[in-house]
Amino acid sequence: MNQAQLTQAIKTRALQLGFDACGFAKVEFMEDEARRLEEWLNQKRNASMQWMENHFDKRVHPGLLVPGAKTVVSVLASYHHPSHRQQYDAHEMKIAKYAHGRDYHKVLKSNLKKLFQYIGEINGGVEGRFFTDSAPVLDKAWAVRAGLGWIGKHSNLINKELGSYLFIGELIIDIPLSYSQTETDHCGTCTRCIDACPTNAIYEPYRVDATKCISYLTIEHRESFNDSQKEMLNNWIFGCDICQDVCPWTRHSQISNFVDLHPRERVTSMTNEQWELLTPEQFDQIFEGSAVKRTKYSGLSRNIKAVKEKGI
Template identity: 40%
Template sequence: MADLQRWAHELGFSQIGVADIDLHSAEAGLLAWLQAGFHGSMHYMQSHGLKRARPAELVPGTLRVLSLRMDYLPQDSAPDWQTVEWQRLNDPQRAQVSLYARGRDYHKVLRARLQQLATRLSDAVGPFGYRVFTDSAPVLEVELAARSGIGWRGKHTLTLHRDVGSMFFLGEIYIDLPLPLSEPVTAHCGQCTACLDACPTGAIVAPYRVDARRCISYLTIEHEGAIPLELRSLIGNRLYGCDDCQLICPWNKFAQKSRLADFDARPAMASGDLLAFWSWDETQFLRQTEGSAMRRIGHARWQRNLAVVSGNALRQRDWPELRAVLQTLRPAASELLAEHLSWALAQAPARPTTSATPPATAAD
């Protein structure tokens, strides 16, 4: 295990643990969540059924799961990064991108390094059966992380570690080797409900239970249709994803900066310039998001999200340049985008009509 830890560290991971594959105690919760419809339009979650909680059915022969943590807080993050992020969320000229998505696509980063780790293990012990996962298949990664000692499931359903918070990615390697199991850690959320209270849309409907249909990350990334009217104003300036439940979490004062430059923010994403984002046609969108997790939503959903952010910006201040952009785009927009543009324009406060009586001057 010491060699595995060393190899993982050399590849940029911060922690590794070994989990058993008996997840039967998690099956009831998974079924209840699906039956409540909390997965929204993510039908793949239901189609896989309980295979998500049965690793040996997903990958026959699996005996253990290696669970790994990779921190993603950008290397140039300020000591008070949580305060900085809250300030950005209150800036109507910004279109806020979730911290994890401002750099390189984590799927690409983790998958390649998980594969390298599996290769090193194979070189040491001989050929064995394995399969790597990075949020790419029906895997109960938080449950596995909890059982492997990576952390505990927080009330926001993310994995928490008392020494590093929750600003990290998880990756798994299903293996057919009977490695010694890691010790789980105890939970330390206590009576805290900060994440539930901070959720802008009330998506954390109860401790450890999220209704994806109300979650801003789901709405801006997974959801393909119109953003529900009653939720648009609650999205604020969140263009892609949402970090609020992590920003408010007291354990994230211990969040660790990434050991890799891959997750450093790209300049455009760091600036979050709302008007500049509107200037991206599809070609530029694809160029700017190359190698980024954001590319997966496509230009149409990108513009839909921009329209919602723009409406919320116009509600806070008169912004003639932004109104002009929306008005110019609306005639040729798709039905979906046109409806969101119209909604956004309707959020602007009514401008007073010009009075025939000139305003009083100091001389008067």
């Protein structure tokens, strides 16, 4: 099997496993991305997320993270579902769509493992690692290099055929493959995401200030809220979808191939009153195997209380 055939075989298997797209990029130092990341960190736009400052060298060169690596294989998995088209009531507490189903780390990682094992089988062995938002890897930047889309002005990856309701995974392996052509930016003059952000977190195109981002405040921010932060929440109690919901490219979103990523009725049926009365036991039951577990019961309760105090 030559290089081109091996590359195609890997892509075919990725799609068979349920991934929506697969692309390939050469492992190398990410000079432009390193410069932009360093500038963003120096401006303290990462808020309290100090972990983003760790392992900087590995973050911008996967060859340091995985010695001997030659290729980054990037995959996309849509988490869109038809029920997501329903508009939220203006007075309803909201959870970001990506957290309506099973934790994406669990779903993607099990399938990335299968893809990794398959590569080893058809190649007579492979060395490397696989990740999904679980290591110092610039996953969106590698997806762009693998030809799977472009970074939108809201800083999320956009794919022409899939929109932006996407999870990203990657395998960093020691096998040279045929590399994909990169996609050009198709945002044009559109500024809908910037205009729609209620907190002005998108301070300029392609740049997000975490200190003003609702997703950061409701998930990564661990302290109590001050009054101005409470005002920023806009009834979101975990994450935020505003900048993606207004993007014209979301009309291309495809229903997720992974049933585990589909919305769970026990999550989407919750009312404001039920949220306000949520107990630790109910939290564990409703969000078993869910990404919402990241904020823990204490964090979600803090968010619910803040939204209630602000007045829905």
